[in-house]
Amino acid sequence: MKAIPVCAAIIRKGDRILVAQRNHHDELGLKWEFPGGKLEPNETAEECMVRELFEEFGIQSKVKGFLGENTHDYGNKKVCLKAYFVEHLSGEFQIRVHQSVKWVHYSELKDLDWAPADIKLVELLLDHYGYRS
Numbered sequence: 001m002k003a004i005p006v007c008a009a010i011i012r013k014g015d016r017i018l019v020a021q022r023n024h025h026d027e028l029g030l031k032w033e034f035p036g037g038k039l040e041p042n043e044t045a046e047e048c049m050v051r052e053l054f055e056e057f058g059i060q061s062k063v064k065g066f067l068g069e070n071t072h073d074y075g076n077k078k079v080c081l082k083a084y085f086v087e088h089l090s091g092e093f094q095i096r097v098h099q100s101v102k103w104v105h106y107s108e109l110k111d112l113d114w115a116p117a118d119i120k121l122v123e124l125l126l127d128h129y130g131y132r133s
């Protein structure tokens with residue numbers, strides 16, 4: 001099974017990271033994720049990130065770097081989740097598709113009920129910032 005490429009944004013404010021809860025109507029409903037979505041044909045990961053963050057929150061943003069990726073087999077589909085560091089440039093966050101969003105301190109990231117594909121990325125992120133719980 002070919003993995004579907006999905007871009008996920010890591011947006012930091014001080015010691016907190018923006019996390020989003022998937023809508024209860026959607027697959028993986030109420031699980032926490034990094035905002036983003038599927039790469040469209042002929043789109044770069046950077047374009048995908050900027051587009052998704054505008055669709056989901058109405059904000060302007062810029063990709064600053066790449067954290068890493070994790071491929072996860074959900075059984076019915078395989079997802080290759082690629083995490084990018086993204087800077088929020090302008091615009092107030094409007095919650096357009098998610099159930100809710102919140103800014104979570106590094107020390108509390110591991111306590112969330114994550115979409116399974118995200119767990120390894122959260123570990124990678126904590127390593128990246130040198131945060132040990």
Ligand SMILES: Nc1nc2c([nH]c(=O)n2[C@H]2C[C@H](O)[C@@H](COP(=O)(O)OP(=O)(O)OP(=O)(O)O)O2)c(=O)[nH]1
Pocket residue numbers: 006007008027028032033034035036037038039079081115116117118
């Ligand atoms: N955006 C995002 N998706 C994730 C994460 N972790 C994870 O397993 N996924 C999965 C859920 C979905 O199967 C897929 C992304 O699909 P999506 O429904 O959010 O993206 P989309 O808006 O482009 O999709 P669509 O409804 O237009 O088909 O990746 C994550 O951290 N962020």
